[in-house]
Amino acid sequence: xxxxxxxxxxxxxxxxxxxxxxxxxxxxxxxxxxxxxxxxxxxxxxxxxxxxxxxxxxxxxxxxxxxxxxxxxxxxxxxxxxxxxxxxxxxxxxxxxxxxxxxxxxxxx
Amino acid sequence: xxxxxxxxxxxxxxxxxxxxxxxxxxxxxxxxxxxxxxxxxxxxxxxxxxxxxxxxxxxxxxxxxxxxxxxxxxxxxxxxxxxxxxxxxxxxxxxxxxxxxxxxxxxxxxxxxxxxxxxxxxxxxxxxxxxxxxxxxxxxxxxxxxxxxxxxxxxxxxxxxxxxxxxxxxxxxxxxxxxxxxxxxxxxxxxxxxxxxxxxxxxxxxxxxxxxxxxxxxxxxxxxxxxxxxxxxxxxxxxxxxxxxxxxxxxxxxxxxxxxxxxxxxxxxxxxxxxxxxxxxxxxxxxxxxxxxxxxxxxxxxxxxxxxxxxxxxxxxxxxxxxxxxxxxxxxxxxxxxxxxxxxxxxxxxxxxxxxxxxxxxxxxxxxxxxxxxxxxxxxxxxxxxxxxxxxxxxxxxxxxxxxxxxxxxxxxxxxxxxxxxxxxxxxxxxxxxxxxxxxxxxxxxxxxxxxxxxxxxxxxxxxxxxxxxxxxxxxxxxxxx
Numbered sequence: 001x002x003x004x005x006x007x008x009x010x011x012x013x014x015x016x017x018x019x020x021x022x023x024x025x026x027x028x029x030x031x032x033x034x035x036x037x038x039x040x041x042x043x044x045x046x047x048x049x050x051x052x053x054x055x056x057x058x059x060x061x062x063x064x065x066x067x068x069x070x071x072x073x074x075x076x077x078x079x080x081x082x083x084x085x086x087x088x089x090x091x092x093x094x095x096x097x098x099x100x101x102x103x104x105x106x107x108x109x
Numbered sequence: 110x111x112x113x114x115x116x117x118x119x120x121x122x123x124x125x126x127x128x129x130x131x132x133x134x135x136x137x138x139x140x141x142x143x144x145x146x147x148x149x150x151x152x153x154x155x156x157x158x159x160x161x162x163x164x165x166x167x168x169x170x171x172x173x174x175x176x177x178x179x180x181x182x183x184x185x186x187x188x189x190x191x192x193x194x195x196x197x198x199x200x201x202x203x204x205x206x207x208x209x210x211x212x213x214x215x216x217x218x219x220x221x222x223x224x225x226x227x228x229x230x231x232x233x234x235x236x237x238x239x240x241x242x243x244x245x246x247x248x249x250x251x252x253x254x255x256x257x258x259x260x261x262x263x264x265x266x267x268x269x270x271x272x273x274x275x276x277x278x279x280x281x282x283x284x285x286x287x288x289x290x291x292x293x294x295x296x297x298x299x300x301x302x303x304x305x306x307x308x309x310x311x312x313x314x315x316x317x318x319x320x321x322x323x324x325x326x327x328x329x330x331x332x333x334x335x336x337x338x339x340x341x342x343x344x345x346x347x348x349x350x351x352x353x354x355x356x357x358x359x360x361x362x363x364x365x366x367x368x369x370x371x372x373x374x375x376x377x378x379x380x381x382x383x384x385x386x387x388x389x390x391x392x393x394x395x396x397x398x399x400x401x402x403x404x405x406x407x408x409x410x411x412x413x414x415x416x417x418x419x420x421x422x423x424x425x426x427x428x429x430x431x432x433x434x435x436x437x438x439x440x441x442x443x444x445x446x447x448x449x450x451x452x453x454x455x456x457x458x459x460x461x462x463x464x465x466x467x468x469x470x471x472x473x474x475x476x477x478x479x480x481x482x483x484x485x486x487x488x489x490x491x492x493x494x495x496x497x498x499x500x501x502x503x504x505x506x507x508x509x510x511x512x513x514x515x516x517x518x519x520x521x522x523x524x525x526x527x528x529x530x531x532x533x534x535x536x537x538x539x540x541x542x543x544x545x546x547x548x549x550x551x552x553x554x555x556x557x558x559x560x561x562x563x564x565x566x567x568x569x570x571x572x573x574x575x576x577x578x579x580x581x582x583x584x585x586x587x588x589x590x591x
Contacts, residue, residue: 004567026447028494031487078447084501084511085448 001039009040009056023060030087030094033062037095041102059103062095064088112431113377113422115579117312118541120163120194121304121417122528123202124154127267128296129396129413135264135289140401145270147403147410149180151198154414156183159479159526163416165193168542169477169526179481180409192591193541194418195234195307200268202415204229205299207274208240209348214291215266216257217274219248234310238302239348249274264288283333293393297328298341300417301390302348308386308419309349320382322346322356323373325365325389327531345388354386362566363535364573365389366418367559370537371577373422374432385422391415392530399486399529406485416533420540427584430547436463438556438576446572452502455558455574463578465554467503470578474523474539475558482529495558496522535559540579547581548589554580 013021023040027033037060064086067075126148133141154160158179161167166188176182189196197205204225207215217225229241236242249257254275257263263275276295280286301324309316324342331338342356359369366389373385393415400410425431438459444450460467475495484490499521500514509517523542527534536557546552561573 029489035487078445078449081449081452081498081501081505082447084504084514085497 001036006039006056009058013056013058018057021058023058024066025060025062025095027062027091028082028086030090033060033091034094034098036060037098038102041098059099060095061099062091065092065095110435111378111425112434113374114425114429114431114582115420115540115544116423116426116429117308117314117421118193118544119304119308119311119419120165120191120538120541121300121307121415122154122160122163122194122196123199123300123303123391123415123417124149124151124196124413125199125202125393125396125415126413127199127270128202128292128393128415129400129410130267131264131292132393132396133400138397138401140404143404144397144400144410147408149409149411149413151196153180153183153409155189155196156185156187158182158184159481160196160414160528161187161191162526162542163193163528163538164189164191164195165541165545166191168546169524169539172524172526177481178408180411192545193311194304197303200225201228201232201235202299203266203268203274204241205235205238205303206266206276206295208238209299209302209344210240210295212279213246214277214279215274215295216249216254216263216277217266218251218254221268221273222248234306235303237309237316237350238306239350262288264292280332285329285332285336294328294330294341296393296415297326297390298344298348299390300415301326301341301345301388301419304390304417304419305345305349305351305386305388308421312421314384314386314421316350317353319346319351319354319384319386321373321376321385322351322354323369323385323387324356324358325360325369325387325532326358327360327362327365327392328390341390342388345390351386361559361573361575362561362563363532364559364561364575365532366535366537367557367575367577370420370422370432370540370557371434371437371575373420374434374577377422377424378434383424386419387422388417388419389532390417391533395530399482402485403482408485411479411482412529414528414530416528416530418533418537420537425582425584428548428582428589429585430544430579431582433463433578433580436460436465436578438558438574440572440574442571448498449502449505451574452498455576456499456556457502457506459576459578466508467499467506468508468517468521470521470554470556471552472523472539472543472555473499473521473558474536474543474555476534476560477523477525477527477536477538478529478534479527480525490525492525493518493522532561535561536576543579545591547579548585548591550581550588552581554578
């Protein structure tokens with residue numbers, strides 16, 4: 001996630017409050033999902049020294065975790081093929097692990 | 110329908126460790142002092158298997174048989190010349206930079222200039238370049254160069270760790286004409302000119318027969334009030350003595366080369382022009398892009414190469430592979446950006462229009478960046494990711510069972526082998542091998558996919574993609590060697 005995107009997310013989080021926002025990820029593999037989730041939750045691990053104060057404080061969910069909240073036809077139109085390609089259980093495991101690490105009191109969806 | 114053909118291709122790699130260090134210094138990278146130890150020699154660059162594939166001494170399809178890391182498995186007796194292209198060392202590049210500079214902005218030390226001019230004058234492809242054939246200035250003294258650099262008027266140019274010249278800023282206050290921007294733009298021009306000269310050499314196309322040039326790099330040439338005005342195309346045409354040519358630049362980030370091929374094919378098919386060249390030079394700002402990550406992984410700094418290419422599109426000759434201008438795939442503005450929608454629009458839709466299935470294509474070529482360069486960044490193998498999507502789309506369209514995904518990827522997916530130079534790896538490095546295989550009746554049809562990160566310019570959140578199919582000429586009877 002580039003620095004400009006982080007700045008935008010930080011501005012939104014400050015404007016609306018951490019409790020009103022979640023980050024929805026579309027990362028294609030567990031490793032990238034972890035990086036994005038950690039960035040949204042805390043500081044970007046790639047720029048730890050530079051952005052130590054940049055705590056975004058947002059919980060992340062991968063789009064595949066939110067399937068039940070999305071119209072089934074819309075979900076199929078965008079995600080049916082990706083479900084074949086992605087390691088969905090692996091991604092969900094990794095993203096939820098990051099949530100538990102940063103937000104120990106989180107309630108799973 | 111009379112389709113245009115791909116009549117010839119050329120590919121150039123230029124080993125530029127000095128430019129890489131210059132770039133690291135310009136960006137103020139904290140590890141720039143560590144880079145020197147991890148720079149590769151020209152011989153190890155020439156023997157690097159993906160580079161041999163880029164210049165046509167190896168098919169990219171053969172790369173997976175060579176054990177990784179490839180930087181520890183140099184090919185023995187590797188040559189700098191290949192069937193499809195050539196690898197150039199940095200001294201020759203600096204000579205080229207001087208040769209294509211028509212404003213006297215590049216100063217080379219007299220002794221260095223003399224030696225490199227001799228090399229370039231004896232090169233079969235480059236000797237014809239304007240500025241090499243014609244005598245220019247005699248060069249500067251070391252003291253003069255040091256003085257210009259010290260005055261803040263120029264950036265140093267180095268070879269083998271030694272300052273052998275400098276590049277001046279082109280305006281006293283306009284930042285779009287600063288020395289670093291002039292260097293970027295002349296780098297793109299010089300490397301593209303080398304590719305065009307090589308195209309002439311390899312195909313027999315005469316400079317005076319070129320009607321139109323489309324340049325497709327990612328640089329912006331202009332001044333304060335028209336920052337991306339251009340035109341690289343006409344400057345390259347001028348440098349290469351294409352006295353009857355006109356031309357213009359096409360920009361679409363990394364997707365530009367495929368857009369330009371489509372445009373060039375359309376110009377030929379419409380009869381507007383007979384001989385169109387699509388050309389692009391390399392990008393100095395991308396040198397050492399992931400150098401910090403490579404250093405952290407104990408790897409050599411692999412992003413030490415500029416890439417360049419040139420393609421000749423002409424009218425149907427009954428031999429060369431055709432461009433199916435009726436089956437262009439695009440990523441329309443309204444198509445959305447989920448991969449399923451993108452690949453449906455880009456791959457499935459044009460194929461369906463032509464009565465083809467996804468599995469009818471012999472090879473797909475997309476995002477052909479060498480995986481060894483980018484895997485350490487956490488991006489994975491970009492080419493393979495594309496092929497996985499395409500295979501999955503074939504499953505979704507009931508062309509095959511999902512158990513066949515891996516086998517189909519092996520069959521149709523061209524492995525990544527190009528330097529990490531943005532527009533350079535974007536599908537088009539496979540046009541040369543594809544033309545060769547099609548002419549030799551080994552392959553019938555290939556889909557080239559270009560993708561571009563439009564969102565980087567902050568005008569849109571869209572990205573872009575365009576595909577075209579290159580197919581065996583229906584009039585081609587026998588196998589032909591290129």
